[in-house]
Amino acid sequence: MPESLTRAVRWDTVVGALLIALLLLSFGCVDGFGNALNLSFLLGNTLPIALIALPMTLLVVADEIDLSVASTAGLSGAVMGRLWNEGMAIEQIIPLCLLLGVVCGLVNGLLVTRLGLPSLAVTIGTLAAYRGIAQIVLGSDAVTDFPSPYLEFAAGRVGDSFLPRAFLPFLVLLAIAVVLLHATPFGRSLFAIGAGEEAARFAGIRVKRTKLFLFVATGTMSALTGVFWALHYASARYDNATGLELSVVAAVLLGGIDFDGGKGTIGGAIAGVFLLGASQNVMSLLSVSAQSQIVVTGVLLVVSVLGPRVARQLAVARRSA
Structure with a gap:
């Protein structure tokens, strides 16, 4: 098969x-x-998935995963609501929430890189722990009286267009992620780590430090998403973003990021994010039940894992024919 045709039928394409x-x-x-x-x-509801998908893509390319992202977002929102109730200014609260995300990511990263624990097991544990802490922090309360300018930024649109105001900063973060993964030595090191950790280490790549940075970045972005979620929906609750990790993982894998690491593109991941978001939006307009939408998300997750593998096997079969 010609190389140009092979690229044209890549999974992310x-x-x-x-x-x-x-x-x-x-x-x-x-x-x-x-x-x-x-x-x-549609765009506003998809943005939380898209924000976390950026660092999650880098993490999965490096052959790791973080399932605690939704709980980190929920904890960030709960802390935001509690501090707001205590009378702290929102300009002070948001940096503290981001710092909390750094701590959550650091805990995950240290457990994985220093103790050698599998990231899947670690982040399932912290998924439950962070959500439990969020409930302790805020209880069953819902905080809704955040400052109007912040609510308008998180939920408003640019003029009379359909673009959410928050979509513009996301485009900046997207551009940074694209350059970081596809146009820097750091990005190349992630592909090398995902393809073979031992080989990457012998090549001089600081594998543990790199993975720790990725976990911290994922935790920070999850905390930022928690702040955005609370402002976008004008409600800070301990159970904010519950189940979001399933949508993030499904979207990233659907976009062609290999679960075994070493393969994938930011473009494919974002295409997966918006394919999932558009599908859910269409199902809502067609009055498909929430339970059925969850089933569809689960099916897409299975397809996203099987699809690229089947495509690679077919490509190998064609080359050997």
């Missing part, structure tokens, strides 16, 4: 094509999909 096809079909056949309010709603 297929996901991008599916996203375009879904959007075209939805604009033409689903009532209400194309209006500005719904498109803004």
